[in-house]
Amino acid sequence: MAEPMKIRARMVDGTAHIVVLMIHPMETGQRKDPRSGQAYPAHFIQHVTATVNDKPVLNVQCGPAISKNPMFGFRVKGAKAGDKLVVAWEDNKGEKSRTEATIA
């Protein structure tokens, strides 16, 4: 079960400043367990999307170079306070997470 993301979204000078903190191990597949010598299986977010009022505003394809518990920050022009923001990710194991927030 993927844990929900933490989202801050607020209007600054007519632009929505959005910050998303995701909880994910972001395992690259390169790291080895020192005791068994086995590599930890790769487990990382591959696809991040964001929509404002069901209109796509962000579409990211990312890989194992992103850090553990990654933070994404982006700005959306033309958004208004009270708009519904939905952020979703999907990782290489097919796990999905989706969190809704309101732009303040």
Place this chain on the structure above:
Amino acid sequence: MSDRKYIMLLSALMLCLAAVSSVFGEELYREHYPDAKIDPARGVEGDVGFSDTIRYWRDEAALERSAGLAEKPAEQWKLNWKHMDLDRVELHPGHLAVDEGEALVKKLAAREAAFLTCLGEGAADLRGKAAAYPKFDAALGRIVTVEGRIEQCAKSVLNEDIRQGSPASNKISVYFKSQSAGKPIKVDLAEAKVMEAYRRGEELFYRKTGQLNFACASCHVPGSIMGHKLRGETPTTPFGDAAHYPTYRTPVGALESIHERFARCHGQMRTQGLKPGDPAYVDLEVFVSVLSNGYPVSVPSAR
């Protein structure tokens, strides 16, 4: 062969002599940084006339006025990094740690409800409790810090080791302290034992140590390196600095308690750091906490 024996005998003799002279001889030669004459009764307001940067970070209004300093590398230090506390910066993993700490406390309290009342000293409500730490515990006969309390409660109630400086201890401590966020720090100076610890901590603050012969004061009093560049960093005032620990350290990528921070400083001063929870570090924590008296607890924070 006999040559070697002779050398070994001689070196053993010299070791003995060294040991004897360290017992009976005079004390270790120590240098001290000149006393900056800090008045403990003034708390965080002691920074007025010390570094005078408190006017940039005393409260929300001051931080709002001086927000522009964050953009100027030469003047950023004047904010004392207070613009990184609480909700003033966007999300960082310190916020996650509060949730993880809460879950951990709930899990341990579900096993043994006394764990929570031990942390809260009789009350299950932890709100506002952390602002009075470090304090003297008469029953234990020693000064306890927040991490020390967690360790002691885990040992006495759950018979479990939550060592100070361990990730679990830091998470619980972040949660415990975040329950007092915004409450002014109030270390009880009227308690004689706290004052004794303060004086010991003060002595440690000025005592030079390590290969570089640095004291805390070498970087953190006016007229020292404070406000000037030191290996890419600019040391700031010690006032108000205990308020934001344990903090999420961005260069480390993990939570760090104040004792771990002391040990990291010791490494940078080229001397051996002590273990978190060492009595010397407790004294030093009392000293810096007294210098934060009156400043609100600012957990979670990032540095």
